[in-house]
């Protein structure tokens with residue numbers, strides 16, 4: 111596994127262009143296989159999850175033409191199968207979107223049960239409950255989820271017990287091809303859901319209300335060609351905004367949608383950072399001391415759970431006691447032990463972490479447990495004097511395009527060390 115080596119203490123300065131949203135792209139690529147026309151996608155982030163999904167689509171017979179680093183043309187007409195290969199699917203959880211899109215295309219899907227993740231249990235009961243409501247028969251055996259509908263899915267009125275991004279999108283994909291109207295109640299409202307709905311409508315779907323908690327989907331019988339530009343990644347943008355505050359620097363994140371970052375902007379201002387918002391960019395500057403903060407994660411438009419690890423790293427620099435409550439996932443605190451190895455004073459009780467900030471972090475070897483925890487450890491390394499080595503950096507590559515390059519462009523002293531057969535190859539900065 112690769113490692114990322116950081117020589118901390120530099121303040122980040124400059125501008126960084128934000129890539130396309132991972133959590134929109136990993137749903138839009140599976141959705142593309144519902145089309146029998148030609149699909150052109152741009153502003154795709156060049157990350158491992160996108161590469162894995164493109165490989166899965168190719169394996170299923172979709173014609174693929176890469177148009178540079180961030181764009182692709184797809185021809186799904188020749189799609190031949192509905193059983194994506196396990197060795198690719200196991201690499202990413204979001205492959206569960208293949209259930210909804212293959213059901214829409216074929217009325218059948220056989221998808222390996224999605225792998226676990228280091229955020230605690232990741233059930234898909236709401237996805238399956240919704241598919242059953244649409245008339246899908248579901249069998250789970252030998253690690254496979256086998257979904258089949260006798261003739262066509264029928265629209266249904268589905269009330270989600272849990273506000274779930276994945277279930278909302280997956281059911282939108284399937285219902286788009288069901289007969290009649292489907293209403294999703296208690297739907298999640300994330301911007302990525304709106305982006306997927308816009309893409310589906312561009313292919314000919316009839317979806318209204320995405321972005322609210324009630325989504326109405328009138329099924330259609332076929333999906334045609336479409337062009338789509340993926341929205342910017344609000345989590346990547348928030349990561350760089352928090353890194354700017356954490357290092358005491360001044361950074362402009364460009365090509366963002368500020369509306370998607372309102373909770374993050376508000377929280378950074380509350381912590382004492384200066385934040386200025388323009389139509390497509392946000393400027394962040396740490397002016398003086400950081401202030402402690404009580405932070406609670408919630409589904410959108412609340413503070414995003416994906417930035418909880420980053421906010422924890424940041425709050426170690428705020429003098430005083432901060433309380434972080436993780437309301438979305440059980441056990442999304444795997445990064446706490448790693449931050450404590452760097453001297454952070456953090457106590458976890460159930461869903462709450464109490465951070466005693468103000469003491470400087472000390473550089474140390476640490477391990478990334480998931481992509482956002484990995485990003486948080488890199489930011490902690492930027493804050494700490496000395497050399498921090500973050501191992502298992504592949505986690506970060508799943509969701510951040512050119513992470514070290516973008517940080518180096520902002521003045522960070524950071525290198526990736528590729529471990530060849532386990533031998534650490536160390537290069538000078």
Ligand code: EPZ
Pocket residue numbers: 132133134136204229231232233234235236237238272273274275276277298415416438439440481482509
């Ligand atoms: C999406 O995961 C994102 N992933 C996650 O981002 C993000 O943290 C999460 O939404 C919350 O915003 C993608 O979009 C690919 P959920 P998802 O279903 O859809 C429970 C990242 O770092 N739940 O909204 O899997 C679940 O356990 C990743 O980019 C059920 O109980 O999240 C959790 O507690 C990490 N049953 C809560 O709902 C279900 O059937 C929210 O999960 C589904 C979910």
